[in-house]
Amino acid sequence: MSGRSSAPLPVRRLAAPTFGVTLLAGLLVAAVGFDQGALAAPVSDALRDSGGVLHELFHDARHLLGFPCH
Amino acid sequence: MIGAYLRRGVAVGMLAGILAGLLGLAVGEPSLDEAVRLEAATAAAAGDEPAAADDSDVAITRGQQKAGLVAGSALLGLAAGAVFGLVSAWAVGRVAGDGWTRSLKLGATVALALVVLPALKYPPNPPGVGDPATVGTRTTLYLGLILLGVLLAAAAWTGARALASGPLSRPARQALVGVAVVAAAALLLAGLPTVADPVAVPAELLWRFRLGALATQTALWTFTAAAFGLLTARAEQHAPVAAAR
CATH class of the missing domain: 1.10.287 (Helix Hairpins)
Incomplete structure (x- = not known):
């Protein structure tokens, strides 16, 4: 019954990890699921204007993981 | 304890993503390939340039897109696992049960909210639909x-x-x-x-694609919840006091 006897973590101690995880997960989900070139903008304008190499690379992943895609 | 939960979540999630991606190659790609061929044939018949379905002139081959399926689900699994680990750390002492039970409860909740509910209203579609x-x-x-x-x-x-x-x-x-x-x-x-x-693809193809997509997503969350639960239950058994910190 070890799990049941554990005291809950104070929400305050979860704040910083929550921020970090949200940032990381948001970036990854955006890259895999939604990017249309915006994330490529820091690399080059041409790459961004092309519609996004990420969009093409993750095309099959988007479809099979349920994201709306073109 | 948060650190251990996050590390466990990231490792388990990435592995779950790779496995889901490989399953997707087996059960999802056949209907996806078919839909891509249909889409290209429809575009060619309409007199469009073959790349009309693509909104990009970056050359990515079908082979690379299949590798991208595994890589993409690995990355998404990593993100999902990190969130799973974080929520699991929150759930200690707030959700009843040991590590295994809590993990399964969380997994079932996530599968309902992130897979089943959206699939009932906005189901996954193959290329050429939408x-x-x-x-x-x-x-x-x-x-x-x-x-x-x-x-x-x-x-x-x-x-x-x-x-x-x-x-x-x-x-x-x-x-x-x-x-x-x-x-x-x-x-x-x-x-x-x-x-x-x-929906411009045959109903039978659409059905097979959606089953494949559901299998891929279900595999991701089932593996994440089960593996995370096993590891957490084991850690709790070995160090019940440390698990509470």
Whole structure:
């Protein structure tokens, strides 16, 4: 019954990890699921204007993981 | 303890993503390939340039897109696992049961909110379905429904907690919360706008694609929840005190 006897973590101690995880997960989900070139903008304008190499690379992943895609 | 939960979540999630991606190659790619061929044939017949379905002139081959399926689900699994680990750390002492039970409860909740609920209203579609002009609206609706599903789960947990101190028996409380959740989900599904984009692929292909997509997503969350639960239960058995810190 070890799990049941554990005291809950104070929400305050979860704040910083929550921020970090949200940032990381948001970036990854955006890259895999939604990017249309915006994330490529820091690399080059041409790459961004092309519609996004990420969009093409993750095309099959988007479809099979349920994201709306073109 | 948060660190251990996050590391466990990231490792388990990435592995789950790779496995889901490999499963997707086996059960999803055959119908996806077929849909891509159909899409190209339709575009060619309409006199469009072959790349009309692509909104990009970056050369990515079908082979690279299949590798991208595994890489993409690995990255998504990593992100999902990190969130799973974080919520699991929160759930200690707040959700009843040992590490294994908590992990399965969380996994089932996530599968309902992130896979089943959106699939009932905005199901996954193969290439060639969906008007590119409406992708923004469809994305907003899809994400909105997922957000509402997560809020619904949180509301159910809060409601169950509030009822626990009342006079109702456990079966009566759980039935009450269950009925409320199903009713709220039904209202959401009926009330949200329908996507009326034409479906230009054969029904049989569409069905096979959707089954493949559901299998891929279910594999991701099932493996994450089960492996995370096993590892957490083992850690709790070996160091019950440390697990509480």
